[in-house]
Amino acid sequence: MSNSASVQVPTPTPSFDLTGKRVVVVGGKKAIGLGVAQAAHAMGAAVTVASRRNTSVEEHPELAAFEQVVLDISDETAVQAAFEAIGPFDHLIVTAGPALGAWGSFMDPDMRGVRSYLEAKFLGTWACARYAAPHLQAGGSMTFLTGGTGARAKLGLAAVTSTFAAVELLSQSLAIELAPIRVNTIRPGFIDTNFWEVLPPADVEEIRAKVRAKFPARRLGTAGDVGHAAVFLMTNPYVTGTVLEVSGGELLVDWIF
Ligand SMILES: NC(=O)c1ccc[n+]([C@@H]2O[C@H](COP(=O)([O-])OP(=O)(O)OC[C@H]3O[C@@H](n4cnc5c(N)ncnc54)[C@H](OP(=O)(O)O)[C@@H]3O)[C@@H](O)[C@H]2O)c1
Structure with missing residues (x-):
């Protein structure tokens, strides 16, 4: 029997309220992470958002309510220093x-693509969890982010599928390892953010049209949809080690990409 089995955890009353809680969203200055930061703030949390650059509040007034931290999750030393500077907090969400x-293909001439993808997504999530863990308060949680590709392999996406699967299994492992800190993953479907802006606009419009037509939810996903799910995972005291799909039913229909 592990030591953690003897830990006595009081039974909390479920509530979506985050008043008095401190939430750190790595990747929280835009897109899905910003949706999570805004949802947590709306429920009363003090929110810190982290990414590789400071974003001007004059240009992005939506960030005015948040503390900003500069952090590259591929840099372990920087991650450790950032969480030491942040100090005690309640809930970690890593969307970065x-x-x-930026992931490379399996038959590329070398493995630089997959190495840098794993370094950022998997080891970056690991590093955030590792260096946040000592600072998480009782009743705290961690939430990671993957995507539907983690549950359904597709030609050309071996790096993404296997990395997302690894992140999801990392959250299950840490739900045991860090108990009673709760650790979960959100697996989004198509979320209409600037993530897609690297594609030609006509291609993005085509994807949007397919999502509206084929996904059972019959609409585009929003960062707010993921934010809503993240608040649920932060506040429900009995959910741990799970993968919560917020996908409009993406995995129930054929691949649209
Ligand atoms: N949007 C979707 O439909 C969708 C669906 C499934 C899965 N996902 C996954 O969700 C992730 C986030 O997507 P998104 O839609 O929120 O848009 P995004 O534009 O990819 O947002 C990424 C965020 O992470 C930060 N970031 C990137 N690399 C970082 C690093 N090394 N260290 C620290 N911060 C870093 C970026 O800010 P800085 O540039 O300032 O660092 C940005 O705030 C993606 O990686 C994707 O795999 C997205």
Whole structure:
């Protein structure tokens, strides 16, 4: 029997309220992470957002309510220093990940693509969890982010599929390892953010049309949809080690890409 089995955890009353809680969103200055930061803030949390650059509040007033931290999750030393500077907090959410297409193909002449993708997405998530863990307060949680590709392999996406699967299994492992800290993963479907901007606009419009037509939810996903799910995972005291799909039903229909 592990030591953690004897830990006595009081039974909390479920609530979506985050008043008095401190939330750190790595990747929270735009897109899905910003949706999570805004949802947590709306429920009363003090929110810190982290990414590789400071974003001007004059240009992005939506960030005015948040503390900003500069952090490259591929840099372990920087991650450790950032969480030491942040100090005690309640909930960690890691949405940061490499840009669309920055993952390499299996038969590339070398493995630089997959190495840098794994370094950022998998080891970056690992590093955030590792160096956040000592600072998480009782009742705290961690939430990671993957995508539907983690559950359904597709030609050309071996690096993404296997990395997302690894992140999801990391969250299950840490749900045991860090208990009673709760650790979960959100697996989004198509979320209409600037993530897709690297594609030609006509291609993005085509994808949007397919999502509206084929996904059972019959609409585009929003960062707010993921934010809503993240608040649920932060506040529900009995959910741990799970993968929560927020996908409009993407995995129930054929691949649209
Ligand atoms: N949007 C979708 O439909 C969708 C669906 C499934 C899965 N996903 C996954 O979700 C992730 C986030 O996507 P998104 O839609 O939120 O858009 P995004 O534009 O990819 O947002 C990524 C965020 O992470 C930060 N970031 C990137 N690399 C970082 C690093 N090394 N260290 C620290 N921060 C870093 C970026 O800010 P800085 O540039 O300032 O660092 C940005 O705030 C993606 O990696 C993708 O795999 C997205």
